[in-house]
Amino acid sequence: MSVATAVGAVLAHASAPLGAVAGIASAHGTSVSAGGTASLDGTAVTTETAFDLASVTKVAATTTMILRLVAEGVLALDDTVARLLPSTSCAPQTTVRDLLQHRAGLWEWQPLYLFDAAASSTIDELPLRYPPGRERHYSDLGFMLLGRIISQVAGTSLGAAFETLVAEPLGLARTSFEPVAAPVASSALGDDAERRMVQTGEPYPVLAPRRDFPWRDHEILGVADDGNCAHAFGGVAGHAGLFSTAGELLELGSALARPQEHPELWSVEAVTEFFRDGPDQGQALGWRSELARVDGRPERMLWHPGFTGCALGVLPGIGASVVLLSNRLFAAEPVTTDVLWRAALPEILGPQGPDEGTRTP
Template identity: 30%
Template sequence: MITSNGESDSREDAGLLPETRRALGHGLAVAQAEGRVPSAVAAVVRDGRTVWTGKRGGAVAAGGEEPEGGEPTPHTQYRIGSLTKTFVAVQVMRLRDAGLLDLADPLGRYLEVPAEAGEEPASATIAQLLSHSGGLAAEPRGPWWERTPGELRSEPADLFGERPVRHPAGRRHHYSNLGYALLGALVERLRGAPWSDVLREEVLRPLGMDRTTPLPEEPYARGWAVHPWADAVLPEPLCDTGRMAPAGQLWSTAADLCRFAAFLTAGDDRVLGAESLAEMRTPAVAPEASGWDQSYGLGMQLVRSGGRLLAGHTGSMPGFLAAVWTAPEERLASVVLANATAGLPVGGLAAELLDTVAEREPSLPPPWRPRSAADPELLALTGPWYWGPSGFALRLREGRALELVPLGGRGRASRFRPEADGTWTGLDGYYAGETLRVARDADGGVSHLDLGTFVFTRHPYDPQAPVPGGVDPEGWRAD
């Protein structure tokens, strides 16, 4: 149950202090009033569980035209705009993980691009389309796709205007709704079904998101434009955008987006694992300025807020605003939905709600517990290793994974995934993608670690190990 002041008094909130819930409700109330939106719904997720929900505003449909249910609830649908892109990106990453494509593949390998569009759109890679770095135009051929029927763009060829490419591929981030329409067509081509049907079966159903749909289903909020100089509203048209739907078509609810946010935070092997989600959260194009506070990964926007890096997406369509932010390291996420074309800074509000919980009630670390039984051979690898004179510690993690950390706190750290051939692959940092091997001597004992040609030994410049360049036979000097 949601109270009139924008706070929820359900048992979902048992995990937050009353003062924190009050601060969240106050933040939502101020944002809705100052943003002048007919209604807004928000939520916070911690450790995969919704711990606060709130609403503010009057009827879901302004002007007295109330649909069934009247005021919004966590189960009221709002259009989520470009948040749809993150759903599409998850579908593409699933195709990659299933071996049906490589992110380095050019789009033209899978989709026919009309000759009049030129060769450049076809040569943009899947990764570049996901990260808006393929150089494609921001919008498809006119008129304004968000307010016109999708029949105007019934085929992929209808999407390309006179200049479909505006920048050299891979050079810079240039947001492209056109690019995501093509990714949706890619999903359809490789799965043999409409992208929205594939999304329902592969993503929405496993996550329990039964109120996320390509077209609205009651109860849903009506979309409004608010007059900039008067307290008056104008209804926005509701269009099925056809081929452009993967760029911003979906409708969802706060409750469903909390489930999606929990998935984006920790992963779900039924849909996409944590490792692939971490890849999506990695900046894919170099920021254009130093000290960046915004970037883009593979289908995820990245922002810095309150000293933490948030990943997720904002969205807007005529009549609607939406945002989902996640802070995976703190196992937190937030959701904001509103039914106005402009006015409410949903991304800022979602970040503020998340910051409020993180600062007032920092997440507790998971309790330490002994891991499953360790392989004695792997256990023998743990402890100090040296790259030349620099000390590192090798730690054994769950599932035969390894972690290398510098002993002095400065140096190249990385986590490593075990492979079937007995090697490990780096997951992050300098050694991401590099291979770690255990080298053995003629007697079968461990001689050294080979990490991308770097030799790690049990002692600094161990003369018994094949250190590149050799070790001076006189050894270390000292007075």
């Protein structure tokens, strides 16, 4: 088993993406492999190709920035949203912790670019969908609010905060919001998925007053696929919009998996708090959690998928991080990122995975 066979398993899937990159980093070294094509013109994917991470942004950028601000003592997990952002519709008792755990009662999603008001104002004016603090309801809007909180506390734009708090300290030169330098993979052909959500009201009812919009119908390359990020937030948001390569995501994941090696960024205690499940099993702070099998042994994994076909996992028990990058939306009948992740993971975490060294196609 290896990262090369993981890529092969993804590209051999009945609903294969155009291309994929898989990798693992541990105390034994780093192994990365790539295959397939990055775009419709047949450009090959390499280990240096950047991908649109979509919702992996929630953990790689937003949650990690919150972690740094908490570690620095300038933000607390139990600070109320009302104190930080007084204009929102969040309940008075709702905290930063609640937003990270998706327990604020907010709508999962709305096409903010179809409302007449600015995106931030629209979020603030939307009524809550669920009773706050009672149960988990995964919410893009909650992470949009977290992005605003980061900007407020850091005193700068969200993109600049990411550079200062995460990218520069870890030496991540190709992990950023737009603009994205080549080589970069295409993420989708137009806004088809989001247009369908608006037209059908599935999986969420749409509250926007209109349905007409100049939808993109071209190959999306180097800009955010997510409609709210692209059309309402200029490519930089707390829920989506980050681009990265496999190697740099593994670098970030490894810094979280082995926090004792980065005391200048965060403490072991702070990372442990973020990785601990809250009231809902399988939901830590920002991260999802589950057991993965490493050489047949169960290990706790913190992870998160992205709509475009990307996923990042952290295994603190063995100090390892794993990644899958793909452009799944180009498949004739795309399967979810979760399906591709579970096809790749047993290969990535197999007996030879951490020991192979770096592979280049």
